[in-house]
Amino acid sequence: METNKIRLGEIATYVNGYAFKPKDRGNVGLPIVRIQDLTGNARDVGFYNGEYPKKIEINNGDILISWSASLGVYVWNKGKALLNQHIFRVVFDKGEIDKSFFVYAVRQKLKEMGTKTHGATMKHIVKKDFDAIEIPYPQINRQIEIARNMDKISSVIEKKERQLKLLDDLIQARFVEMFGTLDNPTQNFQTARLEELCSKITDGKHGGCVQEKGTKRYFVGAREIYDDKIHYDTAPEININEFEKDYKRCNVEIGDFLIVNTGATIGKSAIATDERTIHTLLQKSVALLKVRKELLNSVFLKWCYRVNTKMYMVESASAQANLLLSKIRKTKIYVPDINLQNKFASFVQQVNKSKFVIHKFLYCFIDNKQSIIKPRLNTKESGKIRGGKPHADEF
Template sequence: MVSVEYKKLGDIATYINGYAFKPEQRGSEGLPIIRIQDLTGNAYDLGYYNGDYPKKVELNDGDVLISWSASLGVYLWNHGKALLNQHIFKVVFDKVEIDKFYFMYAVEYNLDKMSLKTHGATMKHITKKDFDNVVIPYPDLDYQKEVAYRLTSLKGIIEKYQKQLDLLDELVKARFVEMFGDPVINSCQFPVQPMTDICDIIDGDRGKNYPKSEEILDDGYCLFLNAKNVTQKGFDFENCNFITREKDDALRNGKLSRGDVVLTTRGTVGNLAYYSKNVPYENIRINSGMVILRMNRSILNEIYFIELFKMKLSDIKEKIASGSAQPQLPISTMNKIILMIPPLELQNQFASFVQEIDKSRSRIQKSLEASQELFDSLMQEYFG
């Protein structure tokens, strides 16, 4: 039995907030200024600073960083000397002896609970007081290292499975280009047709019978899709809503048939999901932020269409999507989307290739989910 005491984060280390560099202080030379978006992978305008700065905001490889505003996260910095912008803590381990990686996992586990205590109307953030008062288990150093080793090993396995899935996605894209060329410029000069000529675009019933919030259930006869169900990777049924059979009968348009493709048209535009025979729900309806695409199968294979649409998506968004506050893809403008139409036999060959890839993807996905479940269970065991 491991003996464990508990300590507040404020009693474990010193947390140094970054410096509020002003826009006029940013230039094209000097040390990079690191912001939250640079840690999360969403950087768009990396700034540099070539003047004097407080030495405490200087970053070096191996520093642990915690973003405490907007996007909560804990990160290990390994990209050379840099400067820390505001809304990020640099952790200085100067109060007690603690394994760096054990500390990071402990903070990661507590981020969800910390998010419930965020403040601010425009930019949610954690106060220093709330952060300092978070309590974590503090076993002896050898046990900390053992815990960190187990979790890091398991995270490495999870990352390996995710990389395999990413490589399969790249393989599908490469096969598509090999067979059909660049779909944006139609480099193989296949015949083209407007999207609305070769598939029916079916909107949902948005009239008086549209389900009210109290009519949305956790279980029921008909799955009523929400925005989280249609992702960049297809269907995700982790969080599902349902309506009764009576409500389903009262609605008109918007019910899926096998072989249909769902397309999100508001907010996150362009996510696609294929209602294949493998989807475990017999009754599914779309909500108001998506449409059903029902292909003319004598011209267009659904699986070919999905990959074609994904590869053209950036171009489609740039030319067609509307709405500044919430991007939209109105049905009335979908006739502007021009699709290349290779011979159906060629489309079917590509679809067969994708289906074989999907079998491998399914096996890897199950292994990934099992590993993630074990990781989450161990995090709960060690830090819950």
């Protein structure tokens, strides 16, 4: 017999936000919370000054779940605000559950939720699938105990993530020291448009693909690009014939620069380094830039984007920002001597060695954290805590 489980629809009511229009956004009133405001990718804050349904008001301590474009669970702590569409406010009006436990348990299920998303660029989870998702449901005192142990692990993880942030800040500072910004360069560097510095600038397949497990051909979208890497664990495998048909146009190779060009995570980027790169087909939400290596180092380009955010910032009247290929091609950047670019890339490589050690540490901790949330079979050992902490498979 398995540990007790409960469906999300049996725990709470999930209140969707309001579809605010661009004309509703102003400079006074209550802030409008969008998905990018939760993920940390927002570049502006909109306010609404008018009447609104009480149900879309959020306050400190409210649990929010984004269910479209970017799936996530968040604890709101920035005061009274109004909820935009594609985000649920969780109202715990059904089952008895500890809020912290709920947050950890649902976060663990996000990957499972991601496999049920629909659409190639605008990911969303269908409501009936959302309500049907099951999480472990032990007694309330056990929920609280597990949440406390998870808090301890999370504290260590956050400390290591701050260290990673400091290393990224170091790289960014070094870039500015060597090259300055596009508006204030350190030297009178030559300039050129990206279309002159790249042999190809394109995006991924427009539309979906037939999924087929075991092909080792991967369909990578915005969801898979974060932390400067391509994450293949959530990328669906697709039919080989479909892969071959579209790969020629957007043939990803080792050393290519990839950047998310739409949605809440616009601007996130990675350099292709994985051996699975040649078996990767991009979705439309990702742009591919093949640099001319005699002119441009892809590491330099990545940090040029990171430092000069105006390169991907776009004004959009629609709900979803889009970085058009035409804008990418016409973007003008400075072009330092390739030897100077390579010197910067060598510095990044040295810092990345320290980042790698931290990432290995984080991998072990995060893996342990995730394993705590997996239910185990009820045995005589079930429910026991070893050394004051839950067993790795317990929950």
